[in-house]
Amino acid sequence: MIYKIQEEFQKRFGEGAVCYASPGRVNLIGDHTDYNLGFVLPGAIDKAIYVAIRPVEGTVCRLYSMDYGESLELDMTGSLPEKLWARFIYGVVQEMKKRGAEVGAFECVFGGDVPLGAGLSSSAALESVFGYALNDLFSLGFSRADLARIGQMTEHNYVGVKCGIMDEFASLFGQRGKVIRLDCRSLEYELVPFEPAGCRVMLVDSMVKHSLASSEYNVRREQSEAGVAVVAKHVKGVESLRDVTMDMLDTYKDEMEPVVYRRCAYVIQENLRLLEGCDFLKRGDYKAFGQKMFGSHEGLSREYEVSCAELDFIEEIARKTPGMLGARMMGGGFGGCVIHLVEEQAHDAYLDEVKSRFQARFGQIPRVIDVVIGDGARKLA
Template sequence: MIKKLQKAFSERFNKEPIVFGAPGRVNLIGEHTDYNNGFVLPGAVDKKIYVAIAPNNTNTVNVFANQFNESYSFSLDITEPHKGWMNYLLGVTYHIQQQGKKIGGVDLIIDGDIPVGAGMSSSAALCSAYGFALNELFQCGLSRMDLAFIGQKTEHTFVGLKCGIMDQFASLHGKKGHVMKLDCRSLEYEYIPFDFPGYKIVLVNSMVSHSLASSEYNVRRQQCEEGISILKKHYPDISSLRDVEPAQLLQHKEELPPIVFDRCSYVVYEKERLLAGCEALKKNDLTAFGKYMFATHEGLSKKYSVSCTELDFLAECAEHITGVAGARMMGGGFGGCTINIVQTEAVETFTQKIQSAFHGLFKITPEVYVTQIEDGAKVLDMQTA
């Protein structure tokens, strides 16, 4: 991929680029908790967005997106969104300059092997790769956490999705053999060992586009906020569902609209599962961790209502295949992938069984991606190709 990118770049722009890469991410447990100031447990994966880039000594950014076979140019004086994928680049360019950093025009080619729409956060990886590249190229001195916030602000202001910080954080802070327990309120994080050489992380794509995810995401956020405003009357110190204990929620169940109770209930119990899951991983207990993953899927499907028939089928199917430690839907929901922790020697059988069962019911073969936990955004050279 890197050699191909370098060749394409020199042919298009007649100079040599530097190549940067930022990974997609998986989140093992802790879904829809980030915007409730809770905890998440992501890891960076071995699938990336690549950016080949070089300064052009102008005031213009010239982009070629290999995956879409599209060119686009914009001025550094950009202040508002346009339409389409380039908003990620426009937003990052704008927000880096808003930090008082001086950057110049660049030529770049973007490519990647993160499956789009599979819930591995290709958009966050794009913001991370491009932001990281500008930061290195123009020596802006921004930290990885600064760049994560710039990616998040881009989603909020240029893309219109009120996402949490997890995706950008994971893409920039990933560490091989570890997942990251991130406190979304304080932004303190801890690397938790996830070093199981006998297992792979396998994503199974439901082949359902999660087009509902953006609008419903904002609805879930409002429902959680409604729950907090009611509970706050009794517990003035709580500021988010992160602060709510299961007993407190149950005590005031009658005051909450049933749908709001279900949403809050999922988030409150997901925090308990995540903290217990981290303890299990520290003890190298993948069996216990897997059980929490299955329980998370049940909560996302029944209480948070962000699953779909295809995802429920895949999670249930996985539970009955030998060699699967845990499985659940991953990401915003309404489509995308399930994440499965599968014994390496069982991956082939798992893939055959789940594809065959899914095709039997839905008449479509789901794509399967085998991944592992890798490092976050970095400069790449030809030796790593």
């Protein structure tokens, strides 16, 4: 992909481009915990958005998207562009300027191999690659944490998505052979070893679009906050579910709706699963970690109720497959992918079975994406 981008740049703009990459991400465990100020465990992957870019004089940037086959001249002192993909780039520049940076004009060609619509955060990879590239090209002095916040605020202010910071953080901080235990309250993080010898990480796409995800996301957030409000009436210092234990929740269970109790219980238990899972990874016990993945799916499906028939069907097959260490739905829910940790020797037979049975049940063959935990945003030689 990067060679195609370089060739396209030379054809359109000539020589002198500098190239950068920033990856998509997976999340091994910990979904719907981020906005409750809990923990997540993402890792950067070996699929990325790439950009070939060169500074130019003036205020007008010339952009070409390989994925969409579209070009655009964009004045960064002008108004918000209509094209969605351009808003990510425009937003990064504007957020940098808000922080006092002097961002010059540029011309670029960009594209990637992050599968679209699979929940691998291609948008965060796009924000991160432009943030990293512009920071380097114009010597702006932002840290990687600054760039993650710039990407998050781009989503909030120019795209209209009130996302957490996990996706951008993983894209910028990822390291090969390690996953990131991120504290979503403090943004403190720890790189945890993840090198499961003889195993593969893969995703099986449910082929279901997230049609309910936006509205139901807001409902789940309100339910979580309702549980916090009940406990906070009795316990000082409780500001989020991060501050609530299961003992607290059980003590005041009768004061909240049953559905609120279930939502809160999932979040508290998911944080515990994640922390225990990190301990297993440090000991190299991937089988025990995989059981935490299965537990996560059960909680997301039964307590948080953000799964769907297709996701549950895939996970059920995985759970019964010899050599499958762990599997869980990944992301906001109501569609998207199931992430698997599977022994190499079981990989091909499992794929044959899940494709065949899924097609017989739902009438289509699921997309399969194999990934490797890789490096975060970087300048390419």
